[in-house]
Amino acid sequence: MVSLLDIIGPVMVGPSSSHTAGACRLGLLARCLVGGTPQSARIELHGSFARTGEGHGTDKAIAGGLMGFRPDDERLRVALDIMDREGLDFIFEKTTLGEDNDVHPNTVRITVTRDDRTAVMQGSSLGAGRVLVTQIDGYPVEVTGNLNTIVLVAEDVKGSVARIATLLADAALNIATLRLSRKQRGGDAFMVIELDEQPGEGVRDTIRALPWVRWAFRLDKVGAA
Incomplete structure (x- = not known):
């Protein structure tokens, strides 16, 4: 059954529920793995995230999520500026995380470091702001x-x-x-x-x-x- 959320999407800042709301939520989940805003992060964008993510604000959304901003937070629009001002070392890269049949096109692998803790999370944005984390530190998981x-x-x-x-x-x-x-x-x-x-x-x-x-x-x- 199709829900109203699937039709109109979530409350958010940005043009795309997949590329902004979902991406922001993936950043929010990744930051939890190190107990707060990471000092550094390597963000590897796959598929559609890599091809059109910058234009749709995926980089801003993930950075904002890593800093604790929610999808409807107006600060997402200037998240990269805030990142630079706070001295955070977030690096964005384009990559291939697998074959198209095996990996969702809106997928990202995020490596986050805070103090002495480093974690690696891979997850996908499924649409309407929904996400699925599929790997944490190399272990297969299903976290929504x-x-x-x-x-x-x-x-x-x-x-x-x-x-x-x-x-x-x-x-x-x-x-x-x-x-x-x-x-x-x-x-x-x-x-x-x-x-x-x-x-x-x-x-x-x-x-x-x-x-x-x-x-x-x-x-x-x-x-x-």
Whole structure:
């Protein structure tokens, strides 16, 4: 069923929901992986993003998202000027991230660094402001930004999923989806947990304090809905 949002698009600054609203939301998600505005970022634009993104303001939208601006923030129009004024090192490049049949044309890979934390995120803008993150630090994921999300990397130990689920339940947080992936048995496991409610920083910090958790970050809801 086609929704009203699909027809008229989201409230936003800029000419294209795919090239501006969706691109901004991808920037917002990427900044969460380092806990705030990155000091530096490498932004690799693929397909239509690479061909027409500059004219449609994709570069401004992603930069604005990385700085915490929402899709309807008037500052998106001058995001690159603000970036320069703040001394942020955001580099834009055109690239090919795969075959057209395998990678959505509006796809970007963003490498962000803040202090001692670096993260790599790949995601696509699907239209009407909707996005899908498909990779984080090389792990395959499916993150839409429509729900509050916790992402974490932990040692692949028995009972880890149950321990985290119990911790979230104790905090009165309901799990909507939970996806777990690993590259090999006994290695690191990557967990994506979507929640109906917004977790507080204390929940994230409690998860981080678990001895087998390497890192954990909260992705705030940025969805088009």
